[in-house]
Amino acid sequence: MxxxxxxxxxxxxxxxxxxxxxxxxxxxxxxxxxxxxxxxxxxxxxxxxxxxxxxxxxxxxxxxxxxxxxxxxxxxxxxxxxxxxxxxxRPRSVRQDAHRLRDGWRALTRQLGREPSEREAAAALGISLDEVQALLLAENAEAMHSFDEIVANGGDVGDERAPEQQLQLRIALASALRHLAPREQQVIQLYYEHELSLKEIALVLELTEARVCQINKAALKKMKNCLAATPD
The missing domain is CATH 1.10.1740.10 (RNA polymerase sigma factor, region 2, helix turn helix motif)
Known part of the structure; x- marks a missing residue:
């Protein structure tokens, strides 16, 4: 034609x-x-x-x-x-504070032999609880954006959609999800499948919103690593 x-x-x-x-x-x-x-x-x-x-x-x-x-x-x-x-x-000062929080959190985890509470992290770092929670929220938003970019790029095949490529992506995502701990799976499914906000997830799981952010960020990092290791 x-x-x-x-x-x-x-x-x-x-x-x-x-x-x-x-x-x-x-x-x-x-x-x-x-x-x-x-x-x-x-x-x-x-x-x-x-x-x-x-x-x-x-x-x-x-x-x-x-x-x-x-x-x-x-x-x-x-x-x-x-x-x-x-x-x-996230101006430079906030990014620097986020790095300091991450390093301090790891050091405190090693010292305590467990995950510290937000209050313990705030006391150890000499910042307020509100500052700790704000930094955790900001870091989580960055992690979500990075993960969304990977999924979007993996499923974006131009103007002509390839069903086999979309199927491969869904299989890879399902496999990555299975590598998560049960609580991490819950958070990912509540956010991406049931589309709850982090505040709503915190209420469902009886956790603080900042703790949900931590779990979500750790889960996304594991899934990104799984997807990166998946052969094309």
Missing amino acids: NAAYALFDTPALDEGAIIARHAPLVKRAVRQLSSQVGAVLEREDMEQVGLLALLEAARRYGEPDEQFTGFAMLRIRGAILDELRRLDW
């Missing part, structure tokens, strides 16, 4: 309908992330960024099917976190 005629045979996407139908994805992503970064970016601004990402996802994906939700959610979350990076939401 002549390429000029083929253009007329391709139905145009009803972008307005797609956005209206999938707008709740943006609300979910904002709800998930707002407790960690709400002080930096207002919810309304996060939603605007998310809606633009949803539109871009629809244009790249084509007519939505049952896999579109996961595809779009990754890009919505990624766009919001990209905007936060652009706003320099």
Whole structure:
């Protein structure tokens, strides 16, 4: 068929309908992330960024099917976190404090022979409990963005989607999930599958939000390592 005629045979996407139908994805992503970064970016601004990402996802994906939700959610979350990076939401001083917290936490764990509490970490480092929790939340958001990028890149095969590549990615993710400890699996599933916020997960598991961040970050690191070791 002549390429000029083929253009007329391709139905145009009803972008307005797609956005209206999938707008709740943006609300979910904002709800998930707002407790960690709400002080930096207002919810309304996060939603605007998310809606633009949803539109871009629809244009790249084509007519939505049952896999579109996961595809779009990754890009919505990624766009919001990209905007936060652009706003320099973690200035150098915060990054330095995060490194100090991480090193201090490891040293305290070795000293105590167990995971320290947030209060113990705050006392050992000479900072407030609020500062410890804020640093843990910021580090977790970075870890989520890094993991989302790996999943998005693994499933992004250009304008033509390859079902076999998507299947390989899902198998690799399932395998990576099986390598996690039971509590880590719970956190990952509640966040990515059931789309609860970290605050909601903390209530379900009767933990602090910062502790959920730690578990989530450790789980994502293990999964990233598993995915990196998976042959293409």
